[in-house]
Amino acid sequence: MVRIGILGYGNLGRGVECGIADNPDMRLEAVFTRRPPETVKIMTEGVPVVPAADLEKWQGRIDVLVICGGSATDMPEQTPACARLFNVVDSFDTHKKIPQHFANVDKAAKETGHVALISAGWDPGMFSVNRLYSSCILPEGKNYTFWGKGVSQGHSDAVRRIKGVLDARQYTIPVPEALEKVRSGLQPELTAREMHTRECFVVAEEGADLARIENEIKTMPNYFADYDTTVHFITMEELKRDHAGIPHGGFVIRTGTTGKDHENTHVIEYSLQLDSNPEFTASAILAYCRAVARLAAEGASGCKTVFDVAPAYLSPLSGDELRSTML
């Protein structure tokens, strides 16, 4: 039995809680929160909601703690701090800050003999694993990653910060022609604009200047200026009815060549189509919780990523079972 703790009870924390029920070798021990515990109602009967300040008291009662805060400000503090108390898994997803985060977490985990796995999920996570496998198999080739169709939380938030916007949802959408060109094996050079379009559904305040809002969105640096963006103004009812889900997904494609004169082309494609981004991320995290518990039991310590974990560690099945059923 892998005893799981959850730190932070938002969409991701709830996803982890749901996922535990699908893994008979796991059990939820406690949910830790920075909010007043009595205000947090969880789904699992009989499991305590505990103030995050009491984490230390739970040492020895939890095999793996899942860090379910945000990557921007929570995880850079929480993951190293918690790795001093427990084995931990997080889904840190600020790609360019991963090396620094890794170093901080590795130090904490090594000094205290814990195993910490960072950046589990799908990107980083399963997309990363697929980039790595296919790059190793086809050294002469090129990787492409497309995201969507799906809701980008960061871009939705950016639209919400515009004056006169009550709520908004932003979808990132791969350009079908770009996907086809990549799959052809031609290894095209593609700009941001050629790979993705952005679509925004915006609820504006009554009487707001819609033309100004649309213009502010479309010209926003980093977020929208480099993309073809469509803006739809809708009512709050429409937003709630048609855009309540958090779908996402995408494609990792590598094309490459082999042969004496590189005359043969190969296409490796991995794709995800997810009804719920946080629940899928939570499901990947849980598979890595199993791996972390095993690595810890073997005496490992320090920070790991999905690159460092052999696939068999994710499974509840034995090596014999895996070889006879899945190989």
Add this chain to the structure above:
Amino acid sequence: MVRIGILGYGNLGRGVECGIADNPDMRLEAVFTRRPPETVKIMTEGVPVVPAADLEKWQGRIDVLVICGGSATDMPEQTPACARLFNVVDSFDTHKKIPQHFANVDKAAKETGHVALISAGWDPGMFSVNRLYSSCILPEGKNYTFWGKGVSQGHSDAVRRIKGVLDARQYTIPVPEALEKVRSGLQPELTAREMHTRECFVVAEEGADLARIENEIKTMPNYFADYDTTVHFITMEELKRDHAGIPHGGFVIRTGTTGKDHENTHVIEYSLQLDSNPEFTASAILAYCRAVARLAAEGASGCKTVFDVAPAYLSPLSGDELRSTML
């Protein structure tokens, strides 16, 4: 530098030889053959072709020997025998005999302190890895594997054995409607006939009874009787012109559900589209040669499969480089 030896110089052996040129950290040391060495002409300048009987003399000069014989009769003998002399990688692909093969190879490798990795390639191989990852992430779900469109060597051989057939090529083709049904997340139960069709291009002897040949193909147990099969009679010229390649590929799809009431559906799809089946298999084998050389250097021994190898072991890049470029 990983020093590679190749045992057996057919399509796969040639693919391994080509692939080494794309991996700057690998070098071909020798090709071993059971044929008279002077009859085997390889592509790489300055590399010796050596009688297989002399393998033992090359101990210490080769880091990993790639077994490029056939799965039916060669590998069950060669892989355990060679694992007593070298670290080895094979692409043993008789799925139901893998447990026995694993046991034989494991014994030989453990007794002599070598690392042996069996069943590298794409199925078994990358398809297996993807079945495993997605099964662990979505425990509530169902796996599907589709093969093709591609040339099945075993089925082509079966057609060639029919009286009156001079040559033949058999393509396995996924049924598009079945693929779509699977991707919908409905988790359908599908029969062999519903998942794949088979298409044969046959060159018959002059005056042969074509109706009898077609009937013998379509009713052949195990190979064709359970499928909808189309037979085309063509000339030898047409066969050589239009069917000289060895393309293959396929799809591994898992669909599953998450959420409190399993209300959210997810689709994980991995697909390959390969111009050359043996060259892609060879490319995967080489990535695992790198991993085997590292495992051996770390002091590991015994038989491994793709399930037992962390992705980072396949890459020439360091952990730091991988985390900053691919995670």
